[in-house]
Amino acid sequence: MNLGEFLFLLSGLKWTVALSAIAFVFGCAGGLAIALMRTSGIVPLERATAGYIALFQGTPLLMQLFVVYYGLALLGLHLNAWVAVSLGFTLHASAYLGEIWRGAIQAVPRGQTEASSALSLKYVSRMKDVVLPQALRISLPATIGFLVQLIKGTSLASIVGFTELARAGNMVSNQIFKPLLVFGVVGILYFLMCWPLSLYGAHLERRLAAAER
Amino acid sequence: MTRHDTAMSGTAAEAMIVMAEVEKWYGSFQALSGINLSVRRGEKIVLCGPSGSGKSTLIRCINHLEAYQKGEIRVGGTLLGDDGRTIDAVRREVGMVFQHFNLFPHMSVLRNCMLAPMRALGIGRKEAEATARDLLARVKIIEQADKYPAQLSGGQQQRVAIARALCMRPSVMLFDEPTSALDPEMVKEVLDTMVALAEEGMTMICVTHEMGFARQVADRVIFMAEGSIVEEAPPDIFFTQPRHARTRKFLGEILRSH
Ligand SMILES: Nc1ncnc2c1ncn2[C@@H]1O[C@H](COP(=O)(O)OP(=O)(O)OP(=O)(O)O)[C@@H](O)[C@H]1O
Ligand SMILES: [Mg+2]
Numbered sequence: 266m267n268l269g270e271f272l273f274l275l276s277g278l279k280w281t282v283a284l285s286a287i288a289f290v291f292g293c294a295g296g297l298a299i300a301l302m303r304t305s306g307i308v309p310l311e312r313a314t315a316g317y318i319a320l321f322q323g324t325p326l327l328m329q330l331f332v333v334y335y336g337l338a339l340l341g342l343h344l345n346a347w348v349a350v351s352l353g354f355t356l357h358a359s360a361y362l363g364e365i366w367r368g369a370i371q372a373v374p375r376g377q378t379e380a381s382s383a384l385s386l387k388y389v390s391r392m393k394d395v396v397l398p399q400a401l402r403i404s405l406p407a408t409i410g411f412l413v414q415l416i417k418g419t420s421l422a423s424i425v426g427f428t429e430l431a432r433a434g435n436m437v438s439n440q441i442f443k444p445l446l447v448f449g450v451v452g453i454l455y456f457l458m459c460w461p462l463s464l465y466g467a468h469l470e471r472r473l474a475a476a477e478r
Numbered sequence: 479m480t481r482h483d484t485a486m487s488g489t490a491a492e493a494m495i496v497m498a499e500v501e502k503w504y505g506s507f508q509a510l511s512g513i514n515l516s517v518r519r520g521e522k523i524v525l526c527g528p529s530g531s532g533k534s535t536l537i538r539c540i541n542h543l544e545a546y547q548k549g550e551i552r553v554g555g556t557l558l559g560d561d562g563r564t565i566d567a568v569r570r571e572v573g574m575v576f577q578h579f580n581l582f583p584h585m586s587v588l589r590n591c592m593l594a595p596m597r598a599l600g601i602g603r604k605e606a607e608a609t610a611r612d613l614l615a616r617v618k619i620i621e622q623a624d625k626y627p628a629q630l631s632g633g634q635q636q637r638v639a640i641a642r643a644l645c646m647r648p649s650v651m652l653f654d655e656p657t658s659a660l661d662p663e664m665v666k667e668v669l670d671t672m673v674a675l676a677e678e679g680m681t682m683i684c685v686t687h688e689m690g691f692a693r694q695v696a697d698r699v700i701f702m703a704e705g706s707i708v709e710e711a712p713p714d715i716f717f718t719q720p721r722h723a724r725t726r727k728f729l730g731e732i733l734r735s736h
Contacts, residue, residue: 376578377580377582379543379580380574380576380580380581380639382541382543383543383573384573384594384598385570385594385598385646386597386598390593390598394597395582399583402584
């Protein structure tokens, strides 16, 4: 593998990072909205979001990408690969993060909401100032765990022709006929992204737990 | 409509809290039945009764932590309905202290006390901090202002919870068994704080089995059983000449266990 081929892998890595970041950022926004609707006490919203979560948790990510990519094209919406793949991963991440945070919101003791209500705090402040900061701490390990899954999951984008790290690896491997070497390097690159994140998650969890002592 | 009118006139106008024929159900289980209670400004009420008799439910209806289904509750003249406007108006007047403190664990003691005045009343940071420090000093815990709740003892946490409620400048304070989650050696510091508050003229409804406290500060002791008010009397009469057999039995049990 020469330098050019390695740089090609790195350019794939760049797209993996970009796609993961976009899916995570938009997925956080979508997931927050879903978690809040899921715990709103408004029955139609709760049902709708429960259905959404069930749908995305109950079907393979690959199928979700296909549906967004080819399904929307069938409807006459010709999105470029970037937009389609970002949308697919965002919808996916929204469902998973929504479910993780729903659990975390419900794990915050009832007394916290009651004390906030008794202090005449309104819904927005109750959530923003009291419940969500505590829910975030509770959900941190699971959230970071999901981000790691998401980064690895972006390799599926290669199947719809998106040249991220896994597909770049595949292309290089087809060129130089050294699959073990190439995918070894690709694996190391994934590991170098995911492992520090896992460590960081554990560190944040300890620090936030310590702040409460 | 007639009840509106009477509540606004005569002695009822002095009433801080009026509950009239209040009924409350949890599903098909009736937790409160026919509750009539009027609390004058500055009056101190102690509410007692066996477990499950509806004491918590009663005071939680007053600030609408629980909805009630029949009757009327008025706080400072506001008829408490199911709409956000009257609920908010009532909650601004009513402070509450819980058995398990319910301090916000991710905020310092000072922030715990500043949050609601800033968010709910729109008071500026400086003023909110000054009020918070003032009230933390009054509950004798100012030196802990920058600590987090988990760094404090139970008694200290409960005093912070009292200060936090007072920062909203309520006209009524509700206490739901404020000392029953505390180690015995910490009960006194919390009761002393409550006595001081009573002496300053705060209107208070306290669910407690601390009969010494009841004797010392209560204007009336109310005994509940099975969702109803069974008996109410000033403490000297309540403790020496209880009228109902249930009250006598309850007092016997309480005094034995203390
Ligand atoms: N959320 C609820 N759903 C259903 N039933 C409830 C609920 N809260 C309370 N109850 C029931 O209502 C009754 C009154 O409860 P409440 O908590 O007011 O009693 P209490 O007098 O405060 O008792 P304790 O001394 O144990 O605190 C009890 O029988 C209780 O089981
Ligand atoms: Mg109770």
